Amino acid sequence: MEAAQMIDAKGMACPMPIVKTKKAMDKLDSGDVLELRATDQGAKADVAAWSKSTGHELLEQKEEGGVLTFWIKKK
Amino acid sequence: MAVTAWTPAETAAKVMNEEKVFILDVRNEDAFQDWKIESEHFEYLNIPYFDMLDGVEDVVEQLPKDKDILVVCAKVGSSEMVADMLSDEGLDVAYLEGGMKAWSEHLEPVKVGDIPGGALYQFLRLGKGCLSYMAVSNGEAVVIDAVRMTDTFEAFAQKQGAVIKHVLDTHLHADHISGGRMLAENTGASYWLPPKDAGEVTFRYEPLEDEQTIAFGETEVAVHAVYSPGHTIGSTSFIMNQQYLFSGDILFVDSIGRPDLAGKAEDWVADLRNTLYQTYASLSKDLIVLPAHFMNMSEIGDDHTVKAELGELFKKNHGLNMEDEEAFRRTVTENLPPQPNSHEEIRQTNMGKITPEEEKQREMEIGPNRCAVQQ
Numbered sequence: 535m536e537a538a539q540m541i542d543a544k545g546m547a548c549p550m551p552i553v554k555t556k557k558a559m560d561k562l563d564s565g566d567v568l569e570l571r572a573t574d575q576g577a578k579a580d581v582a583a584w585s586k587s588t589g590h591e592l593l594e595q596k597e598e599g600g601v602l603t604f605w606i607k608k609k
Numbered sequence: 610m611a612v613t614a615w616t617p618a619e620t621a622a623k624v625m626n627e628e629k630v631f632i633l634d635v636r637n638e639d640a641f642q643d644w645k646i647e648s649e650h651f652e653y654l655n656i657p658y659f660d661m662l663d664g665v666e667d668v669v670e671q672l673p674k675d676k677d678i679l680v681v682c683a684k685v686g687s688s689e690m691v692a693d694m695l696s697d698e699g700l701d702v703a704y705l706e707g708g709m710k711a712w713s714e715h716l717e718p719v720k721v722g723d724i725p726g727g728a729l730y731q732f733l734r735l736g737k738g739c740l741s742y743m744a745v746s747n748g749e750a751v752v753i754d755a756v757r758m759t760d761t762f763e764a765f766a767q768k769q770g771a772v773i774k775h776v777l778d779t780h781l782h783a784d785h786i787s788g789g790r791m792l793a794e795n796t797g798a799s800y801w802l803p804p805k806d807a808g809e810v811t812f813r814y815e816p817l818e819d820e821q822t823i824a825f826g827e828t829e830v831a832v833h834a835v836y837s838p839g840h841t842i843g844s845t846s847f848i849m850n851q852q853y854l855f856s857g858d859i860l861f862v863d864s865i866g867r868p869d870l871a872g873k874a875e876d877w878v879a880d881l882r883n884t885l886y887q888t889y890a891s892l893s894k895d896l897i898v899l900p901a902h903f904m905n906m907s908e909i910g911d912d913h914t915v916k917a918e919l920g921e922l923f924k925k926n927h928g929l930n931m932e933d934e935e936a937f938r939r940t941v942t943e944n945l946p947p948q949p950n951s952h953e954e955i956r957q958t959n960m961g962k963i964t965p966e967e968e969k970q971r972e973m974e975i976g977p978n979r980c981a982v983q984q
Contacts, residue, residue: 547684547686548658548682548683548684548686548687549658549659549682549686549687549690550686552658552659552662553662553690556659556662575968575972576683576684579637579639579640580637580657580659583637583638583639583657583659584637584657584659587657587659587660588659
């Protein structure tokens with residue numbers, strides 16, 4: 535999937551994946567897609583809940599070799 | 610202002626001493642709904658950390674000025690961040706060291722009473738409602754229904770100057786990972802399991818048969834096994850020193866056990882009925898019942914243990930006072946709460962069929978315990 539920006543939060547513990555995602559998202563334009571890569575398992579529930587809370591759309595997610603990848607579309 | 614860290618042990622002390630604490634839980638809503646640090650004397654506010662990234666001014670207004678505030682998250686990072694932000698706003702707050710992960714693994718040892726040559730201790734796993742036991746007599750120890758945190762039992766025995774000789778499980782657990790096998794391996798103790806629950810286990814164990822006696826310490830404290838099926842087909846209770854009845858997941862202080870596998874409920878209900886209304890009814894009413902679980906903090910007594918006299922339970926426990934067998938059958942078989950997928954994985958782990966990594970084991974155990982039937 536085409537992403538306007540990629541955030542690499544692999545190896546980072548909560549809350550950093552979301553903190554970094556939020557910061558990047560603040561600078562993007564509405565409709566832009568952000569790709570987040572993380573290894574913290576807690577990110578699964580948190581990215582979904584954060585997207586819901588902020589109104590951004592979690593388009594897709596996958597898990598491969600312990601790396602979680604999320605594609606989030608800015609509202 | 611100052612930010613302090615509370616260890617799980619310090620937090621447990623607040624729970625046990627019924628202190629008033631205000632919990633700001635910064636996990637997401639689902640996690641908070643699923644489980645939290647329970648106390649009837651705590652107040653709670655759940656705001657996910659990601660809703661506070663732009664500032665905590667609005668949150669400050671919702672926090673009390675006259676109470677300890679503890680910020681809690683899953684592992685620790687988010688609670689530290691939020692605690693720092695609140696501190697910048699001029700508040701004194703604490704965060705829970707290790708988060709709910711550490712809370713789930715904290716064991717609080719409490720003395721139940723003296724026995725010949727030593728004492729009996731109950732280990733409360735406040736985060737999950739599991740109860741384990743260690744009896745020490747003349748330098749020898751027996752551990753019953755050990756949970757996964759085997760270090761705690763080993764360190765405790767060492768402090769008592771005792772060697773763990775026997776490790777017993779009342780049944781094959783499905784709601785939490787047993788520490789029994791590992792504890793026995795680490796200490797050279799014998800690991801005892803009811804054979805009817807152990808048909809598929811992949812390791813060696815000592816079969817716990819009905820009326821088996823396991824000696825340790827002073828002669829009279831020996832453990833006597835009483836076959837008591839119903840929660841599982843192998844469920845076995847223990848009587849120690851003719852004083853204590855370890856009831857496993859068959860009988861609790863405020864409720865009774867339920868058949869542990871939904872598919873077997875109809876088959877096992879007669880066993881459960883028979884165990885409670887025949888076997889237990891014929892035991893001395895003076896026995897102190899020590900279960901493997903508690904459901905509510907209200908079950909913790911003034912002496913900080915979870916226990917009750919068998920006679921008292923026959924008077925007060927609803928599950929022991931259902932004369933109508935059909936009503937009893939319905940109560941323990943209908944409306945059984947769903948069993949999380951992890952229960953099958955936990956069973957397989959306890960049978961030695963799979964060996965998940967520690968992180969995975971933690972994840973498997975998360976969530977409320979659903980062993981009991983309450984009215």
